[in-house]
Amino acid sequence: MPLPQTETPGRLQAELMSRGLRMTRQRRTILSVVETAKQHLDASQILRRARKIDSHIDRVTVYRTLNLLKRQGLVDELDLMHMQGEKHYYERRPQRDHIHMACLRCGKITEFESDLFDRLKGQIQRDCRFSIVVSRLEVGGYCAQCRTTDQ
Amino acid sequence: MPLPQTETPGRLQAELMSRGLRMTRQRRTILSVVETAKQHLDASQILRRARKIDSHIDRVTVYRTLNLLKRQGLVDELDLMHMQGEKHYYERRPQRDHIHMACLRCGKITEFESDLFDRLKGQIQRDCRFSIVVSRLEVGGYCAQCRTTDQ
DNA sequence: GTACAATTGCAACTGACTTTCATATTGCCG
């Protein structure tokens, strides 16, 4: 479940500022939470962590900041097959897209990069003359452990 | 009131009955709506159409029936990149999975089947030893028209 | 036909997210 976090800290902040967006205390806090997350977090988890750093952050500000990051293409929104309710999860947009696999039994989320996935997206762009902005491949099923374990 | 498609029960109805599930008036109606849909419908659209056939169907019954169909693997739930709010869309599960492309400008949804997609899923099952139950590849971007048209 | 578990409808509830609007803050200008 650990994410490949090969990013420099403060990168999100630098990116936002270079685009002429205002850097507030709250945004800095939320950005640092998103940036240092070792797993996929939903909005309320991000809020909780942000409040540990700065207790006066509102829920609304978290939602607004996540929307901003989404619009800027700096984070991706995931559904993770709606395993727990309808919440969304967020992760920094990686250099290379990956697939999310959600185990329907243990709930584990696994990521997988694949050359075939990259080629498939290339095919879509070419054959459908469709210019891809964002893509999401989520798979639900049973992980190696769960499909070989009883009960 | 007798229902329209009683003489030739649709595949969904036959499938549910063969699995020993009860066939109620309401389910028959909802099934026929899902079965004859020419586009992706959300729960409230399904309700509205079901009520045209049988005005006494409750919203809750639609949700419960859709959940049943999902659990039985007879319909797939789509997000279509959350183009309009957080609603979900439904479609009968096809023989062969396809990709959904959502144009971020005109909102058009296009479907695309691809051998590469099938191979990618095979790779996931093999390389990750992950047994796929359901998969969803959604792509947001710009369709051929929208990316070549001004404004 | 009867029994009885499954299904339905209603109303109230939940949870995630958004809007409104008055107040506060930021980044820029001189």
Added chain:
DNA sequence: CGGCAATATGAAAGTCAGTTGCAATTGTAC
């Protein structure tokens, strides 16, 4: 350094999709 317009924030209320509890009804097996 202020001044200040544009932007962001927080609190409360609102929206929207979907769910739950429960009494009444219905489908199916006998």
